[in-house]
Amino acid sequence: MVFAYCFLCSSRKKRKEISLSTLGNTIMQVSYATLLKATDGFSEANLIGAGSFGSVYKGVLDEDDKAQLVAVKVFNLLRHGASRSFIAECEALRNIRHRNLVKIITVCSSVDFHGNDFKALVYEFKDNGSLEEWLHPPTGTEVLRDYVPKKLSLLQRLEIAIGVACALDYLHNHCETPIVHCDLKPSNVLLDNEMTSHVSDFGLARFLSQVTSNVSAIQSQTSSVGIRGTVGYAAPEYGMGSEVSTNGDVYSFGILLLEMFTRKRPTDNMFGDSLNLHNFVKMAIPGRVTEIADAPFLQGGTNENPNQCSARIHKVEVCLSSIFRIGIACSADSVRDRLKNINDAASELHSIRNTFLG
Template identity: 60%
Template sequence: MMSRIVFCSVSFHLLLLFWSSLLSYGSVAFASSVFKGNETDRLALLEFKAKVTHDPLQVLSSWNDSNHFCQWEGVTCSRRHQRVNRLVLPDSKLEGSLLPSIGNLSFLRVLQLNNNSFHNEILHEIGHLFRLQFLGLENNSFGGEIPSNLSGCANLEWFTVGNNKMVGKVPGELGSLAKLRGLYLLLNNLSGEVPPSLGNLSSLVVLSASKNQFEGRIPATLGRLKRIQIIAFGENKLSVDYLHNHGQTPMVHCDLKPSNVLLDDELTAHVGDFGLARFLPEGTHSLSSNQTSSIGVRGTVGYAAPEYGMGSEVSTHGDVYSYGILLLEMFTGKRPTDEMFNGDLNLHDFVKAAIPERVIEIVDPILLQENEGGQTSLRSHSVQESLISIFGIGVTCSSRSPSERTNMDDVTSQLHSIKNKVLQTPRRGQKLL
């Protein structure tokens, strides 16, 4: 009996020793793993610092061995593993570039370097940061193409790279980022067509891509984005006629007004601010009633079509009305909201009553400039005819009844015809319209 007790006691102690040894080994292995990861993060941060060539605010002065790297300026670590999960250095006047070792910060969730002077390419190693949720790089000097393997950042919610020097096409692989809510690409030199795969970004709220070199069609797939609030493609190679008639799916801008029409260096007009824009079902000119119920305000007072004020559906006819008002404002110098327009008088009726006989009386005085011979350039018969035609187009476009308005395809053809006639007319010393 005694031998059995001794045996059981020995067995128990051996078993306890086994599990204690195993636990100790596990603890040592875990500690070793943590140390290894910590050292990887520390070295990656030091390499980041080494590539910063200018730090006038001494933001990185705390990045030395006197402090643990989790206490360095702009660095935040996770509590459990003491791994870097946030690198936040905005508005720091830092100059430099990134190294591939940035991809070793495998626990990184936030990388925010906006409003600095970082340059060179956005490294494809960033695509290895599968935990990354926020990538803020706007207002720097990053160049090259957007890495296609950013699709590896499966948890990415915000990607802001506006106001840099990015070139090339937007990689279609970005369409796989199911959690992406904000995509800011504005103020770059991106080109080509907008990839249809962006229509797969089911969580997308903001797509800002103004002031690039995009061309071609706006993908119909963007019409599937149910959560989208802002789509901005201003100052690209797009026009109202293109939006209505030449894209894969008709689009209505819904807010044409002077501040949303911008001129480039060659005085070519570009439509901007697509915050209220809506896609229409293919082959139609308006939305169904159930689609318009959530749109709310449709345009700006003075430029919004009168039927919108009565709850009518969004349509291409509404954009035509706004375009007509813009045309009349540009050539008369009078806004539709000027004090003179009250009661029954509006800009449309003001111009309609003056053409054709009194066309010179309503033209913006700035256009009535004298040539070298002391004659006003607009006095020539051909130019007056052109003005009458232009005002006629503006009046027709801004008709109260949508059915009486000209479609943008015809408007474009008519204006091009007028332009060609004016440019072909010899007017020595006169200013071209």
């Protein structure tokens, strides 16, 4: 088992690198020294992100005379829950394969040169970063050098949303034991060079019994980590002590979908006790969708005549209304009123895309 293996590897007496067979026969551990070199000493210049349990660095692995760009997630083991998060991610990723899930390349469970425990996961590097970076460009002190504004078309966002929905459908409905991601948000959706979406960060993932995947007990050793999620994206019932369920991921997906097409975070200052992202969108349907949608959706070509412009805007309005309705159905506060299966959202989004392209 991965848990037993990781426990043994955390012992400072056992320093010899061995294979992580539970992650697949072809996946071997990589040494601390190799990752140190790959990331130029985990330099700040290679830091591409930070989360609850650690930091992510861009690196270059040299294997078999081939250089491969990678993302190295280094766990801050001083942080409570980080070690369990590493185990959870190993467990979640060892048997899952899907085009819209991030792919693990190798792992490191060893010690650093000072004798401290060291754990890291190495993933394929995604050239276009996270969805968060595309939806919410840095401002003020966050502005990066040589920053180029990023734009996503309506169709690109729709394709990204479909990819995320398909990934969740796979985790919920097509794995031997259903998996709940528990932390779906824009920063955990990575985009490759073709703008295909990949769901990442399984540090809070939970395994559910096949019989009670929507209502009951967590069957994983990682259950003691506790449910945190992210404010604004975590399902309301989690805050009231409810067990993890696939319904929680459906809620997070609904919020993500609404955010993608309004470009408003669920934690935006405009939202308070009486108004949230869900209600903000719900009140605008059907007549005011263009008022709440991200402005670029309505921009047309310079050579459009009035009739073409009107037809295009109508087509966009119909598309947005359909997308927003799915987002609202997924993000209902009450589990009873919420869309029950992410597969239904994926199917509807596919139909919307086909209609939009037709």
